[in-house]
Amino acid sequence: MRIALIGYGKMGQMIESIAVAKGHEIVLKIHIDNTEDFTRENLGKADVAIEFTSPHSAFANVSKCLEWGVPVVSGSTGWNAQLPEAKQMAEAKGVGFLHASNFSVGVNVFFEVNKQLARLMAAHEDYEVTLREVHHTAKLDAPSGTAVTLAEQVLANLTRKKEWVNGEANAAEQLAIISERVDPAPGTHYVKYSSDIDDIEIIHTAHNRKGFASGAVLAAEFLAGKKGVHTMSEVLGF
Numbered sequence: 327m328r329i330a331l332i333g334y335g336k337m338g339q340m341i342e343s344i345a346v347a348k349g350h351e352i353v354l355k356i357h358i359d360n361t362e363d364f365t366r367e368n369l370g371k372a373d374v375a376i377e378f379t380s381p382h383s384a385f386a387n388v389s390k391c392l393e394w395g396v397p398v399v400s401g402s403t404g405w406n407a408q409l410p411e412a413k414q415m416a417e418a419k420g421v422g423f424l425h426a427s428n429f430s431v432g433v434n435v436f437f438e439v440n441k442q443l444a445r446l447m448a449a450h451e452d453y454e455v456t457l458r459e460v461h462h463t464a465k466l467d468a469p470s471g472t473a474v475t476l477a478e479q480v481l482a483n484l485t486r487k488k489e490w491v492n493g494e495a496n497a498a499e500q501l502a503i504i505s506e507r508v509d510p511a512p513g514t515h516y517v518k519y520s521s522d523i524d525d526i527e528i529i530h531t532a533h534n535r536k537g538f539a540s541g542a543v544l545a546a547e548f549l550a551g552k553k554g555v556h557t558m559s560e561v562l563g564f
């Protein structure tokens with residue numbers, strides 16, 4: 327498979343090494359200093375694009391891929407407000423698009439556990455729930471995209487919580503997401519239910535970025551040749 331890497335930082339470089347080891351070819355590498363090379367002609371050499379840039383550039387990058395008919399896997403976080411428009415564009419143009427806040431297999435299993443735990447806790451109002459995430463200090467967005475996904479899953483299953491907030495909660499219906507920035511943390515997420523009697527906590531700790539990168543390559547292999555919007559749950563068969 328011929329891959330265009332849109333973003334060649336910590337994630338782009340790790341994706342390159344995993345993709346090349348699997349026999350794929352990197353035909354384009356775009357970063358902040360060569361954006362003039364991100365042309366229709368250059369992108370057209372790829373079967374699929376993998377986009378890991380920043381919250382500020384993701385929508386424009388994904389839009390270009392969709393406009394130019396190249397399926398795109400995006401892992402950039404912090405641009406949820408524009409995701410519905412990107413998904414609409416993918417459907418309208420019939421081009422493959424897969425965004426995930428976290429590509430690691432472990433976190434996608436953790437997402438399923440989180441949903442089930444929230445369902446089980448829905449009837450037990452004496453438990454307070456909070457989310458916490460810890461990432462490296464170069465991270466531009468807070469809360470993390472993964473924490474936002476976890477929060478949305480809790481809100482969908484635990485009706486006593488109505489909205490998530492970035493920081494401490496001020497009201498019982500708010501779900502607090504606490505963000506910490508500590509080097510070199512690749513990403514740890516905590517979901518904790520606490521009562522006077524006991525605590526139940528689930529934790530996912532990434533030891534490095536390999537899980538995110540190998541999941542993104544799996545997603546690209548899945549997406550090549552497909553149209554419209556797809557998910558990591560489909561890739562993993564959940």
Ligand SMILES: NC(=O)c1ccc[n+]([C@@H]2O[C@H](COP(=O)([O-])OP(=O)(O)OC[C@H]3O[C@@H](n4cnc5c(N)ncnc54)[C@H](O)[C@@H]3O)[C@@H](O)[C@H]2O)c1
Pocket residue numbers: 332333334335336337338356357358359361378379380381383400401402403404426427428429430467538
């Ligand atoms: N979904 C996941 O599993 C997952 C995992 C890790 C990181 N991320 C997200 O991926 C993104 C990138 O993370 P990273 O750790 O690789 O960051 P990084 O800062 O190491 O790399 C970012 C890359 O994007 C490039 N870039 C920045 N602005 C650009 C623009 N306008 N056009 C083209 N290229 C541009 C930079 O030059 C750099 O090559 C972040 O949003 C992060 O939150 C997601």
Ligand SMILES: O=C(O)C1=N[C@H](C(=O)O)CCC1
Pocket residue numbers: 403427428461465466469470471472473512513
């Ligand atoms: O390093 C990052 O940045 C990460 N971003 C994703 C998020 O915001 O959840 C996934 C974990 C690593």
